[in-house]
Amino acid sequence: MNELPSIQTSHLFPILHQKLIVLLRGLSTGDWQLETVCADWSVKDIAAHLLDTSLRTIATYRDGYSSPDTPRIQSYQDLVNYLNQLNNDWVRATRRLSPAVLIDWLAQAGREADALIMALPPNEPALFSVAWAGQAVSPNWFHVAREYTERWHHQQQIRLAVGQTADLETDELYQPLLDTFMRALPHAYRDTPAPAGTLLQFTVANLAGGNWFLLRRHNHWTLLPSGQRTWNGGSPHEPSAVVHIDRSYAWQLMTRNLAPELAALHVRIEGDQALGRQFLQMRSVMM
Structure with missing residues (x-):
């Protein structure tokens, strides 16, 4: 049979995290306010979004917590609308935080969230399917690969704004990203x-x-x-x-x-x- 193999990305999370923290700590005051290709979001906004991703991962997988405000999702568009609102609410709220606070939180929360993601049994059903690939149920390895693409491409949006893209475009880090994307x-x-x-x-x-x-x-x-x-x-x-x-x-x-x-x-x-x-x-x- 021509079954597609799983995509191995768990081992790359600590590498991405370390590169992100080094990048953010090296930004100037002006860099944080630069516009990015992510519409209406600055470099600082994307960093805040990455923090939100880590905190929600911890709440879900460590604490088994689900927000009581989560609406009933009945379609793909419902899910997109909900995620967009969720993301924008967080970004607006965290604009009052300093870059230093964001970095400190990210350094800690990112490590903990990555450890939780890396520990997921790869072949068991994921809590969240990869909807952009048309799947109603996905194995954990695909969910983990999707999470890798989220962390990679948001960090690269920051890097694109500040002119430091080469670090993430090595074959080691870039090929798994594109391989995951091609599953769509x-x-x-x-x-x-x-x-x-x-x-x-x-x-x-x-x-x-x-x-x-x-x-x-x-x-x-x-x-x-x-x-x-x-x-x-x-x-x-x-x-x-x-x-x-x-x-x-x-x-x-x-x-x-x-x-x-x-x-x-x-x-x-x-x-x-x-x-x-x-x-x-x-x-x-x-x-």
Whole structure:
């Protein structure tokens, strides 16, 4: 069977956390107020959001606590609306805190939250599914990988604002992020028709493990294991479209930090243009 392997990210959390704290401690007073690609949020706002993520993780997994104000979620849009309100409420409230307070809290809460995430049994059902991949139930390893992408891309938003992006773009830290994001491809293409056997290739140049293949099987799309272009040893397929993705901008494309028309400037499509352009509608975050 061509089952997709799990993505191992737990060991990367302490690395990300250490890089974040070093980064924040090195910011100047002016850096904290810089605008970011995250609409209406400054560098300080994103740092506050990362603190909120850690505190909510501790409340959930250490204390088993759920806020009594949580509304009934009946749809994907309900969930998006709730999370947006939750995040914005926190950011507005923490604008009264100093950067030093945020760093101190993050240094402690981030370590504790990461330890809780890293301890989750990888194959057991997660408390929270990865909705942007179309899943109603997800294994913990996928939830953990999704949490890794959250920490990575928010830290990178800060780094982009202050011109220090290289630290997170190593193959060790970047490839697992993109591999996790690419798990959204079948969901992104779910309403895109094509003949059975149609193969699409997505390539990020100069990245170890930077090729992904999406295969049309009967009435659905299937993401193939890394490096495979066939299903269960069948005849190899030639891609109907090859989507070349700019390495430096790949994370922004998949988190929708760039509008599709701007994202198109950082993507080159060979072959079927319509099939390739559907990639620009993919999202690997809740929005």
